[in-house]
Amino acid sequence: MVSHVGSGDLANITREQLIEWKNALLDEGLNPLSVRDACLASAKALFSFLVSEGKLDGNPALGIEVAVSMRAKLRDPEFTDTEAETILSATLAPFSNLISPEHAAARRWVPWLCAYLGARVNELTQLRPEDVKE
Numbered sequence: 001m002v003s004h005v006g007s008g009d010l011a012n013i014t015r016e017q018l019i020e021w022k023n024a025l026l027d028e029g030l031n032p033l034s035v036r037d038a039c040l041a042s043a044k045a046l047f048s049f050l051v052s053e054g055k056l057d058g059n060p061a062l063g064i065e066v067a068v069s070m071r072a073k074l075r076d077p078e079f080t081d082t083e084a085e086t087i088l089s090a091t092l093a094p095f096s097n098l099i100s101p102e103h104a105a106a107r108r109w110v111p112w113l114c115a116y117l118g119a120r121v122n123e124l125t126q127l128r129p130e131d132v133k134e
Contacts, residue, residue: 001043010050013062018043022064026094085110 004021017134025035047059072077079087091111095104106125113124 001038010047011056015059015064018061018064026066029084032066032068035069040064040066084115088115 001007001013001021004024005013005017007013022035022040025039026032030039044059044061044064047056047061050056051059088111090109095107099107109126110121111120114121115125
C-alpha cells in the first residue's frame with residue numbers, strides 16, 4: 001500500500017489513493033478474495049487502530065469494498081451412489097499391519113457411521129465416551 005501510494009505517512013493517505021491501490025491490485029490479477037480479505041482488511045484494521053489510539057481522525061479505508069462473485073456450483077455436495085460405494089467398499093479391504101488395531105477400526109467404521117448418521121468425519125472422530133448415549 002505504502003509503495004503504491006508513495007508515502008509512508010499514513011495520516012496523508014486518502015480514500016481515493018486506497019481505491020486506486022485496490023484497483024491496481026485487481027488489475028495485476030490478484031484474486032478479489034485476497035484483495036478483500038487480506039489487503040483491504042489489513043488496511044482497515046490498521047487505520048481503525050490508529051483512529052482508536054488518537055493518531056488519526058478518520059479511517060479512509062472504511063466503506064471500500066471489493067465485488068467478489070460467488071463460486072460456480074460445479075456439482076452437488078452429496079456423493080453419487082458410485083462414489084459412496086467406492087468409499088464404503090474400500091473399508092472392507094484389508095489394512096496394513098503397520099497401523100494399530102484402533103486405527104484400522106476407525107478406518108473401517110468411521111465412513112460407515114458417516115454414511116448412516118450423515119455426520120462429518122471430524123464430528124465423529126472428536127467424540128469422547130461421555131458424548132455417546134445409548
